[in-house]
Amino acid sequence: MVTALDDRPATPANVLGAHHPVGASTGFLRDAGDWPAQVRAAIAVSPFAAELAALSAGEFDTLEAWLHTLPPLPFRYLSVHAPTKDLDGDEAALVVRLAALPAVVRAIVVHPDVMEDPRAYTRVGSRLVVENMDDRKAFGQTADDLTSVFAVLPEAGLCLDVAHVSAVDPSMDLAHELLDRFGPRLRQLHVSSLVEGEHAPLTEHDAERFREVLRRCVDVPWILEAPAA
């Protein structure tokens, strides 16, 4: 394709401004308050797409309870990030709760390195989306790692975290390998830069570095894991 990124500098503003939809992860909107407040903040970024990030077990408890009240939400695409911290070890129970999230949740993002028994997640069905991991994780970074996960979860999709890729392979060749291998599974992107291991606004350097990967992903929602610069 010849996209808006092909004849203008790949600045963060140009990269993000040219795409639709770009939505916010509430992971960087926690200061807004409770879930309704975080959602209002996410809507201010985009009413089209968002990710509700319940990264700890406690956050998931409150998010789950709130979602089951069926609040009216405007998003055309809504994902929930499943918890990765403070888990109580009862994976089967967590999977049951994830699978029971209301239908307004179109995707449920999981980290492969915290899946003790990937087969257990079959119950989540086609809403399950597996995210590639960064260089600090022991598993889930490479195409071979994810192949083993998708082998037992054939309905699952892929969330490509471009910042995680860049931490594993600064050349970004890994991203192309993941897209070559799992392209039809791609459901969404996580877009940010990593600064000292933390998600940070997309930098000028990364905007240029990620350009070719992003060009291959213009048809899926891009979820910001840090504010737009």
Next chain:
Amino acid sequence: MSTEPRPEPAAGALLRLCDRADTDLPALRHARALTAARLDERRAALCTLPHDRDTAVVLCGSWGRGEITHASDDDWWILVDGPARAGVRPLPQAVAAALDEVPPGTEGLFGTVAFREDLRGLIGLAQDTNANFTRRMLLVLESVAVTGQPAWSATRRAVLAGYLGATPRDYRPPRFFLNDIVRYWRTITVDFEGKDRTRSGDGWGLRAAKLRTSRKLLFASGLLPILECHRLPADAMLDTLVADFAAPATDRIAAAFLRYDAVDLGVRVLAAYDRVLTLLGDPEVRAQLVALTDADAGSSAAFREIRMLADQLQAGLLSLLFDDRRLAPVVREYAIF
């Protein structure tokens, strides 16, 4: 930066896209093979019937798309490459008997006779009945000749020529054709709601699944070749449209993605559709969808998956239409008003 889209005929484009991406679309491949095999059976059953030289027996819908499943109906009619007349052979009753079907009524959309002059000449206004309009769209978008290939080809060419009119304009997509295709899609979407009200939701799940996937893909497969006329001189449009619309809808879609070098998107769209075909070909899933109501949709894993696939399909098509800098201005100029 602006490079010309690559020349890409529709015929065979699905396989070429698979080759480019080194991928397989097994449900589509299987459906095409099944369609071809069943068409041979239908041809064998009809070949002994006496035919007038200007007639064809036409199958449409999933037959024309090369996507039949074991649940597909034989939606056929007899096409005449000429004006209305009586005594057309073969008789509908004879075709129905040869296909081992219940004899058709005289008022239905299928199992009757349609004439080129009606399909080509009666466009718009009250004369363009719902049956005439639908048959014309089916003929152009998703039909295949079981018998009488020359009559089928000639009628399709005549209908397309009718859309272009006497004075097609260089590098201008034919508005008349474009508007009729858009009208058809919008009619389908409005009729979906109408059926929902009159049938009290019966069959909602299956109809909703088809509307979001095969119907939408079919619309796009008509829209894209018409928009592509913006790159053609007037004297090349008819032959190009005839060739493109002779290919199955998924070939036309694949060709568009190849033309704009959007292989990643094209594979995602058609892989999603491939999965839809697998689901709709599963008798259990089909039965579940038939019984599903709008209110229960969220509780059905199959419907949730189809909705997700439909979103993926739509997102890829919209991205092609609006994100490619060569196509987006054409969409803006012609596709909305």
